[in-house]
Amino acid sequence: MPSSKSPLAAPEIEALISLLGKVPGLGPRSARRAALQLLKKKDALMLPLAAALQDAAHKIKACANCGMLDANDPCTLCTAPARDDALICVVADVGDVWALERAAAYSGRYHVLGGVLAALDGVRPEDLRIAKLIERASQPGVREIILALSATVDGQTTAHYLTERLSTLGVAVTRLAHGVPVGGELELLDDGTLFTALASRRPS
Amino acid sequence: MPSSKSPLAAPEIEALISLLGKVPGLGPRSARRAALQLLKKKDALMLPLAAALQDAAHKIKACANCGMLDANDPCTLCTAPARDDALICVVADVGDVWALERAAAYSGRYHVLGGVLAALDGVRPEDLRIAKLIERASQPGVREIILALSATVDGQTTAHYLTERLSTLGVAVTRLAHGVPVGGELELLDDGTLFTALASRRPS
Numbered sequence: 001m002p003s004s005k006s007p008l009a010a011p012e013i014e015a016l017i018s019l020l021g022k023v024p025g026l027g028p029r030s031a032r033r034a035a036l037q038l039l040k041k042k043d044a045l046m047l048p049l050a051a052a053l054q055d056a057a058h059k060i061k062a063c064a065n066c067g068m069l070d071a072n073d074p075c076t077l078c079t080a081p082a083r084d085d086a087l088i089c090v091v092a093d094v095g096d097v098w099a100l101e102r103a104a105a106y107s108g109r110y111h112v113l114g115g116v117l118a119a120l121d122g123v124r125p126e127d128l129r130i131a132k133l134i135e136r137a138s139q140p141g142v143r144e145i146i147l148a149l150s151a152t153v154d155g156q157t158t159a160h161y162l163t164e165r166l167s168t169l170g171v172a173v174t175r176l177a178h179g180v181p182v183g184g185e186l187e188l189l190d191d192g193t194l195f196t197a198l199a200s201r202r203p204s
Numbered sequence: 205m206p207s208s209k210s211p212l213a214a215p216e217i218e219a220l221i222s223l224l225g226k227v228p229g230l231g232p233r234s235a236r237r238a239a240l241q242l243l244k245k246k247d248a249l250m251l252p253l254a255a256a257l258q259d260a261a262h263k264i265k266a267c268a269n270c271g272m273l274d275a276n277d278p279c280t281l282c283t284a285p286a287r288d289d290a291l292i293c294v295v296a297d298v299g300d301v302w303a304l305e306r307a308a309a310y311s312g313r314y315h316v317l318g319g320v321l322a323a324l325d326g327v328r329p330e331d332l333r334i335a336k337l338i339e340r341a342s343q344p345g346v347r348e349i350i351l352a353l354s355a356t357v358d359g360q361t362t363a364h365y366l367t368e369r370l371s372t373l374g375v376a377v378t379r380l381a382h383g384v385p386v387g388g389e390l391e392l393l394d395d396g397t398l399f400t401a402l403a404s405r406r407p408s
Contacts, residue, residue, distance in 0.1 A: 036273075
């Protein structure tokens, strides 16, 4: 396999390729192709992208309340008057909020942890926005904390830990249901999902 | 499948995601993930990337002689004193020059066509840098034009067209050899490659 270095490209192009290669989803090879395409579309894509990166970098910050990324702090979701203050949905990341909002199945508030507990990666409770969650969950009017964490070992470890921490506050703590994904073929599902779906069966 | 739109993300983030999604190699979903990661690494990646895009967009231009992208015009490859002026290697794109330079098997000059002839996509001879190639090939001292074009229908059509156009100039016109790729498993090769490799067999 040839090396991804090309010492004869202009330093400006090499610098661009090296940074593009660090963008998740682009490796060294696709970064090279992306750089070329960008240079071919300077006015249509390259300069607008540079401006959008700068604009977002300067304006977007984490909401001090829920951890969501937004141009406002507190964020649009925390200040939306139509949302239910009694519910707080706890997620690992900003992308999870986007996914839930796309599903349009929830209209309470959110709390972004900023990750999940991961002993092997050295992510401890104090690395996540857990203290702020306890503070929010302790406020009067909060009725239920919904733990919307991934069905992975780390996600469920985090859910277990949070359930313990929140248990003394007098709020209900719930988790997302596990089961057969909508549109999922039964014969393609893993054993764990099938087992859980069967154990959690409901009257039809 | 959920829509890739998330109307509740900040407009600055939506604008960024939309532009990132147009970068080759990133689709709408990976653009969303990339935007999030960039926002998490503002100083380490996001702002440097914005600066690199702007820097390259302003400094890099196509060499008027060979079509290569470089900060200098004529470019570094056209002005390098150690390269052989008697050889001109014709490629479709800048990325092909990089690939040949990585292989370090060639030390003549290059000529970047800016694509290949493609009747279906409406790419005609006048859309490529063919006039400049004829001009360069007509200069005294030029001995051989090497057509290093892809072994695709369009690539070989272009090679055929260029061979005709160059035939009256008194320079040798050659093409890259076809055959078994180095490291290629024989049983995994397509029939066309095997046929060509067999027809072009050499004394061992």
